[in-house]
Amino acid sequence: MDELTSVFIQESREQLAEMEAGLLVLEQSPDDPGNGELINAIFRAAHTVKGASGVVECHFIENFMHKVENVLDRLRNGEIPVSGGLASLLLKCGDHLTTLIGVLEAGLPEPAPADQATGDALLAELSERYLASAAAGDTAVSLRDSESGEVMASGGGIVVTDSWHISVRFGRDVLRGGMDPLSFLRFLGSLGEILAIETISDAMPAAAEMDPESCYLGFEIRLQTRASKADIERVFDFVREDCELRILPPNSKLTDYLKLIEALPEDDMRLGEILVRSGALTQAELDEGLNAQRDEAPLASADNPPHIGEILVDNKVVQKELVDAAVGKQSRIQDKKAVEARLIRVQADKLDQLIDLVGEMVIAGASANLLARRSGKAELVESTSVLSRLVESIRDAALQLRMVQIGETFNRFNRVVRDVAKELGKEIDLVINGADTELDKSVVEKIGDPLMHLVRNSVDHGIEAASVRAQNGKNVRGQIELNAFHDSGSIVIQVRDDGGGLPKSKIRSKAIERGLIQAEQSLSDQDVINLIFEPGFSTADQVTNISGRGVGMDVVRRNIQSLRGSIDVSSEEGIGTTFTIRLPLTLAIIDGFLVGVGRAAYVIPLDMVVECIELDSHGVDRDFLNLRGEVLPFIRLRALFELPDDAPPRENVVVVHYGGQKAGIVVDQLMGEFQTVIKPLSSMFSHLRGIGGSTILGTGDVALILDVQALVQRNSRIEEKTLNQASLARAS
Amino acid sequence: MKTVFLVDDSATILLSISNILGKAGYATEKAGNAEEALKKFAAGIKVDLLITDLNMPGKNGIELIREVRKLPAYKFLPILFLTTESQQSRKLEAKAAGASGWIVKPATADELLNTIKLVIR
Incomplete structure (x- = not known):
């Protein structure tokens, strides 16, 4: 394209x-x-x-x-x-x-x-x-098409000339309209050959009275061209309203020239001479014409305008003006201050390329940093650290270029809510907050579909029918809120409705029916609600065409997770439901915390790291430890990734938090923070859990980026299982 | 090289006209609305011709023409406006505001260039 x-x-x-x-x-x-x-x-x-x-x-x-x-x-x-x-x-x-x-x-x-x-x-x-009623008005404007057969007046012989004759007297204001009479002449020259041109300056006043900004000139022009009359007229289109223009085709009748002479403001004799001089007429033709006219003169009464041809022309002019004026008064002009931001359109792939390069620069910078530190030269370390600070700024600025406001995405839902609500016969207001919150364009593009699903769900299942709302003493008009805001390195998008809330008992029985949980299993309220994210779950008694499209909440969750985001739901029956989506600000680059296990290096996204502690290796045979009185479950990366070598005597725990949960990750070495470009894993590795991507270190080694969310969730699942097993064991 | 200043809120139109003009050996300046254009005029931009759309959000083309004409430096600047057949009526208004002429949209490249040749030497 x-x-x-x-x-x-x-x-x-x-x-x-x-x-x-x-x-x-x-x-x-x-x-x-x-x-x-x-x-x-x-x-x-x-x-x-x-x-x-x-x-x-x-x-x-x-x-x-x-x-x-x-x-x-x-x-x-x-x-x-x-x-x-x-x-x-x-x-x-x-x-x-x-x-x-x-x-x-x-x-x-x-x-x-x-x-x-x-x-x-x-x-x-x-x-x-x-x-329908306007159809008649459409035809009124096409008056100028029928001009070809102009001036069919009688009398007088044919003037033998193959050139056009153009008389033009410019209006006083033509210069002030930005028009240059010379440019007309030049353009006429491009239509054919100008055989002769006479400048008529009779209207020029005495120097004292002359306004240098006004135009007093006229021209008599003989033009040889194959262009049509319409083409010649078009040259003067822009000044037609305020200039006098007469065009005589080649071989016009003598009387037409005479009419021309009469009609022009200058002295008749002088004009006659000009025509002769320019070659439009011969002296003999002029004399003959003047004589003939003298003979005919008594026949024309003083009251009647003498020249029918001219009347025709004039009529046309009048009609044209009428047409123009009739439609001329409209357009109410409102002085509205334009608030549009000044924008430059840039192709998205150019931006991507820039970000890519910045990414490479980040890697190269890290490598230079590393070498400088190894060299032990203070000046070199100093200058590379200045450089890396600058690189960091460039990275931020480049990423900022990709940031777009989420408002545009949100505004789409005005229409969705209106359409769906109308279809269902509900009255629903959509309230949008934080439309100016910015996030990465690629995230914005991908968040549209999951949001659409959530909003449709809220309209369809969330907000109750007006009658039900009235019964429950609620405002008949339902409300759906779309909120967006920044929260510690991530962006939060909420879809909140003031509807009936999620029906827990219904969810529970459905989950049992679908075999997702055991009938006797005891679950917290939150766990029950979270069941809606399980694959193959749908509570709608009837599959409506609004939200029951075969796409469940599990797909929504998967889409959001693929953006390195998460979704939570909180709901209170009778009050409403809130879906909270957390997304990273950008997908391209992260601040990471580098850790080592054996010879392998891993990166933990820095905004999830809370603290680092030393693991006391003695007496730790279970997978949790006591963190200032709190139970902290942890994961041994060595065990998880089945690394062959033995653990060193001293191990460290990186405490991470995600979505309100904390967990520990046991590693060998802590190697400090650094910023890094995420390189996606190829599809071959897409089934791997716990790894979100890879990156290249300054040394050229590959480090895997940990998917903390998956690790935390895995951890809590294991924890639950052991708890369940423990309680089952106790029960039996 | 002659410079043509294009003002239109449609990026498509701006791009297509500047492509045509570029090929024909004109330099172009562009603005997406009247306010931006006026800022450039206030800063004394050097152009040989202004081509503006009439219908724009914020200040419309006619207001733009009127204000440009008020600036002494642009008293005699050729100004063309873009119009459509359905806006025939606005020609008079724009002319009264100080426009030199018009270009009827959609115009072929030849029509466009011919009209420009008509107003700048």
Whole structure:
């Protein structure tokens, strides 16, 4: 796809989002008198898409948006009233536009027949309901097409000349309009050959009265060209309103020249001479003409304008002006301060490339650092540490480039909530907080689907029907909140509803039915709730087409985990449910804590490290220790990864926390913090638990990045199992 | 080399016009809205022609033209505006504000270049 098309696709999506946002407001409050600017904005968005689609020559979008724009234009001009129905219809048009943009993006020449039919149906509905009465007005503007057969007046012989004659007197303000009369002449020259040109400066006042910024000039021009009259006229299009222009085609009748002479403000005799001099007329022709006119003069009465041809021309001019003026007064101009941020569009892959390079620089920097320290030269260590500080700043700045606000993603849900709620007959408000919270673009792109699922769930299962809410003494209008905020190195996104909460007993019985838990198993409330994340779980009695799409919460959780994130749920029956998603700020680079086990090196994400302690090797035969009175379960990496060599006499414990849980990781050596670029593991290793990626050390060695979340969870599962076994053992 | 200043809120239009002009040997300056353009004018940007869209968020093209014309340095600057057939009526308004002429969208590259040749020498 060429650059222009991809810019167009991106732009259209943005404009479409703007249209949708406007239409949603319009739909909710069609009678608000302050809607004028809103409608203007919607129109503008549609107009931009249409205009740009013409530029990229995507005719199916252009044709579709043309009608949509027409309707919006009428709406803008107050010719049709604002109504919820119209807004809904236009929203559907927006949906169709999304489809069309998809078609363009896929590189197809035209939409599939079914999509085409959808579009045609929408257009038909628009036409029928909102354009019908306007059809008559469309034809009024095409007056200038019929000008070819001008000046068919009678009398006088043909003047033998194969050139056009152009008389032009410029208006006084032509310079002030940014027009240069000479540029017209030059352009005329490009149409053909200018045989003769006379400058008419009769209108020039005395020097004292002359305004140097005004134009007093006119020209008589003989032009030989194959261009049509329309082409010549077009040259003067921009000054037509305020200049006098007369064009005589080659071989015009003598009377036409005479009319010309008469009509021009300058002295008749002088003009005659000019025409003769420029070669348009011969002296004989001029004399003959003047004589003939003298003979005919008594026939023309003083009241009647003498020249029919000229009247025709004048009539046309008048009509043109009428047409223009009739539509001339509109456009209420509102002085709205533009708050749009100044943006530069950059292709995403260029950014990725930059981040990649910065990543390499980080690695190279680490290597230089290492060598400097080994060399023991203080100056070298000093300068490499300055360098690495700078690299760190560059890394942060580069990552910042990829940060986008989550607001755009959130705003999509306005539409989703509205549509779904409408379908279900519920009344739901969507409240958005922290729309300006920033996170990595790649994270934003991938979080959309899981969020969509959660929001749909909340609308469908979370918020109760209005009657139920009324019964329970709740506000009939349900509320869904989307929150985003930063929290210690990660970003938190919450989807909260004030609905009925998760029905624990129902979840429990369903889980038993599905064989996820044993009937007699005792679980905490939180554990019961967490069952919804288990594969193959769905509590909806009826699979609705809103959320029951065969995609369960387990998929949501998996998607979020693949972003190195986590999801938690808290719920209170009758009060509501909150889903909390935690995500890393970026996927590319982390601050890591380097540890060693045997000869292998591992990296623990630094923001999860709480502290490091020494493991007292004596008397530790169980997998937990006493951390200032708290029980801390730990994992021996050596055992987990089945490393062959023996543990050294002294081992260390790195205490990590994740999602409210703490755990220890037993390692041999602590090697300190360093920043590192995450290199994803190839798909061959994707089934490995406990490892999130790899990185390259300054020495060139590979270190594996630990997936702390998986380790912590594994740990707590083992703990539960042993507890269960213990309690079972006690029971038997 | 002549420099053409393009003002349009549509990135597609900006890119396509500047591609055409670039091939034809013009330099281009670009702004995505009237406010940005006015800032550049206030800073004394040197251009030979301004081409602006009329319909833009914030200040529209007509207001832009009016304000540019008020600046002494740009009193005689050729200004073209982009318009569509449906906006025929706004030509008068834009002309009154000080525009030199217009380009009807969508225009072919030849139409565009011809119109530009018409207003800058």
